[in-house]
Amino acid sequence: MLIFLEDFTLFAFIYLFCFLGAFSKDMIDTFSEKTTEVLIIKVLISSLAVAILLYGTSEYLLDRFSYRFFTTLCYTLGLVSFEVLVRYSSAASFLELLDEFGRWRKNEK
DSSP states (O other): OOOHHHHHHHHHHHHHHHHHHHHHHHHHHHHHTTSSSOOOOHHHHHHHHHHHHHHHHHHHHHSOOOOHHHHHHHHHHHHHHHHHHTOSSSSHHHHHHHHHHHHHHHHHH
């Protein structure tokens, strides 16, 4: 039971800072009038997705880095995940991203 509680607390910590990062990005977009409303569902989904990824790598990251760096990483990845989810939320925009990547690979060679 103690191990479950420790893991749950760690996941809640990660999710909290990912949520704060995504929510602050959404607030910046709302106040700068890039969007007209708060996109709370996208904030929740993007922060949950990145929190699951960070939780999976948390053992490795916490062995290598301090908790302050890990907290900063959670917040920053929350910002980035929200931006990616908003920018590439439709299939057409995702296909455009894949086309750009394909063109970049051809130009690289």
